[in-house]
Amino acid sequence: MQSANLAPPSPQPGALIAHGLNLSFGGIEVLKGVDLDLRPGLVTGLIGPNGAGKTSLFNCLTGLYRPTAGRIALGDTGLDALSPARRAGLGMVRSFQHMALSPDLTLLENVMTGLTLSRRSGWASAFLPLPGGRAETQDAQRRAMAALDELGIAAAAHLAPPELPPGTQRLGEIARALVAHPRVLLLDEPAAGLNAVETRDLTRALRRVMHPGLIMVVVEHDMDLIMQLCDRIYVLNFGKVIACGSPAAVQADPEVLRVYLGADDE
Amino acid sequence: MDSSRKQQVAVSELVHPKGAIRSPARPLPELRNLRTWASLLVVAVLAVLPALSGSFLLYSLSLCFANALAVLSVSVLVRYGGEVSIGHSFFVALGAYSVAILEKHFGLGLWISLPAALALGFVAGLLFAIPSRRMSGIYLAVASMALALCLPELLIHMERWTGGFEGLYISRDLVPGVSKAGQRYYLALAALVLVCLALAHFRGSRQGMALLLARAHPRAAEAFGITRSWARISIFALSATLASLSGAVLAFASSTVSPNSFTLWSGIFYLVGSVIGLQGTSLIAALIGGGVITLIPQYLASAGDYVPILYGAALLIVTLVANSGSGLRRFLPGKAA
Numbered sequence A: 001m002q003s004a005n006l007a008p009p010s011p012q013p014g015a016l017i018a019h020g021l022n023l024s025f026g027g028i029e030v031l032k033g034v035d036l037d038l039r040p041g042l043v044t045g046l047i048g049p050n051g052a053g054k055t056s057l058f059n060c061l062t063g064l065y066r067p068t069a070g071r072i073a074l075g076d077t078g079l080d081a082l083s084p085a086r087r088a089g090l091g092m093v094r095s096f097q098h099m100a101l102s103p104d105l106t107l108l109e110n111v112m113t114g115l116t117l118s119r120r121s122g123w124a125s126a127f128l129p130l131p132g133g134r135a136e137t138q139d140a141q142r143r144a145m146a147a148l149d150e151l152g153i154a155a156a157a158h159l160a161p162p163e164l165p166p167g168t169q170r171l172g173e174i175a176r177a178l179v180a181h182p183r184v185l186l187l188d189e190p191a192a193g194l195n196a197v198e199t200r201d202l203t204r205a206l207r208r209v210m211h212p213g214l215i216m217v218v219v220e221h222d223m224d225l226i227m228q229l230c231d232r233i234y235v236l237n238f239g240k241v242i243a244c245g246s247p248a249a250v251q252a253d254p255e256v257l258r259v260y261l262g263a264d265d266e
Numbered sequence B: 001m002d003s004s005r006k007q008q009v010a011v012s013e014l015v016h017p018k019g020a021i022r023s024p025a026r027p028l029p030e031l032r033n034l035r036t037w038a039s040l041l042v043v044a045v046l047a048v049l050p051a052l053s054g055s056f057l058l059y060s061l062s063l064c065f066a067n068a069l070a071v072l073s074v075s076v077l078v079r080y081g082g083e084v085s086i087g088h089s090f091f092v093a094l095g096a097y098s099v100a101i102l103e104k105h106f107g108l109g110l111w112i113s114l115p116a117a118l119a120l121g122f123v124a125g126l127l128f129a130i131p132s133r134r135m136s137g138i139y140l141a142v143a144s145m146a147l148a149l150c151l152p153e154l155l156i157h158m159e160r161w162t163g164g165f166e167g168l169y170i171s172r173d174l175v176p177g178v179s180k181a182g183q184r185y186y187l188a189l190a191a192l193v194l195v196c197l198a199l200a201h202f203r204g205s206r207q208g209m210a211l212l213l214a215r216a217h218p219r220a221a222e223a224f225g226i227t228r229s230w231a232r233i234s235i236f237a238l239s240a241t242l243a244s245l246s247g248a249v250l251a252f253a254s255s256t257v258s259p260n261s262f263t264l265w266s267g268i269f270y271l272v273g274s275v276i277g278l279q280g281t282s283l284i285a286a287l288i289g290g291g292v293i294t295l296i297p298q299y300l301a302s303a304g305d306y307v308p309i310l311y312g313a314a315l316l317i318v319t320l321v322a323n324s325g326s327g328l329r330r331f332l333p334g335k336a337a
């Protein structure tokens, strides 16, 4: 069973907590005192109009942006001083709103880059076909293939991203994020560019890979996906959290209806 | 969980409508086979050539192979690092002078001086890359140019070690008893073939793929633990090691080193060779690049006044291609793997 390959080694405790995050660019406040409590085993949705600061919030969590104030911790570990690469080492991965696959690598190889941190082969194996390095490469290929298969795009494994439709590229990015069994999975508009069938498959695949140790956060404009997938939802508007709760509670929130659902007619 | 819910999509549906042009990730399998056979044929012909031809041709070809290695060192930097260097003559000279100085002053042969040249190239690559790791594009190219510019002065200044203007001779054999022309030729050929094989393997390695991702999307790479500093320092160390190897082979094959073999022009020519070979890291691409930059100056030596004009034209082409980014390169055939 393929999904067994993506199952976690063991559930890990510890929530991803953000407290009082502020972020500004040249006087423009992009995030204003954002508090987040992202629990393992729950899918958290992050919604809000364009420009609300969702991607910026992801960038703060992964360390690409330094918040001007506030603190971020994963379990007992404070993340504020850690580089993006160090946070990746703690099991935080993400997909990007704008496609970020290498055009020089096949889809399978792109997914294999998601395993970089868990691979140990040295420089000798990079230039010589040593047994250890080959075994590791084959293992990485198997795992990457399993991740592609999980998302239903194994047939595209040996094609290059520029040859693939946006939907497949998007799923490839998610496969790359999933392949290393992350502790935290941040998905930035995973259904953007996907058709209805692909979106449905994505929703199912995400539900399938969800497990009690995983913190999954999804930024998305597709309300069907959000409502089907998420256990909790944060609503962001102009850099502020204006509502937070179960899908039903958020859908019923008058403020949310006014600024977001009503206005955008999603 | 049944398998029917998994929508396995046929490959034909996955191919982008605009995807008729193959992207450079992997050439078509038939093409790859053809290329492998072509490379094997070329190696076979080159391997038996010494039995059939005169020593001047062998000498020229040995220099071609050495220059092809230098071209490869630049192509690796461009392909995996996305950066351009016009100062690689510095690292080539480092390898060449290591061989010459270790023989002249310490009586050491290639068995020791070749590994020493590799090690020195590696260290020099690190020493250049660490302070310059945040530079890119034209700034990095200019920084590398500074290396190449100071080199001849340095060599002339350190006359006691380097022989000044005159340079040094290399006369020790690698394998005593074998003809000189034969040893030079086969060492250069073996080095080139082994480097091409190693680079072909590198393309599929963890480090090679990490570098290709970092080149296309540095931020995405960082989110998977591949830092920019690691990428830059690794690729420079690799490229400089290769350049130094090419210098060591060049010194042995030509049996002489002197400052005017390592001017700024040499560095520019390596880049020209790399562009002519479409930045490929295959044997054929390297041979084309190395061949052009070795043979054209040899045959044009009689052309006299035209030489600077041709150099200028070559420089212009490089500048145009380098500045046009992927725009102009799109019209070139797929890059060699």
Ligand SMILES: Nc1ncnc2c1ncn2[C@@H]1O[C@H](COP(=O)(O)OP(=O)(O)O)[C@@H](O)[C@H]1O
Binding pocket: A025, A030, A048, A049, A050, A051, A052, A053, A054, A055, A056, A057
């Ligand atoms: N690097 C940056 N420099 C300046 N402004 C930025 C930067 N990143 C984001 N912003 C601004 O922050 C606001 C929120 O952007 P973003 O986080 O992308 O919103 P969302 O993902 O919710 O659509 C926008 O007004 C955007 O212009």
Ligand SMILES: [Mg+2]
Binding pocket: A054, A055, A056, A097
């Ligand atoms: Mg966004």
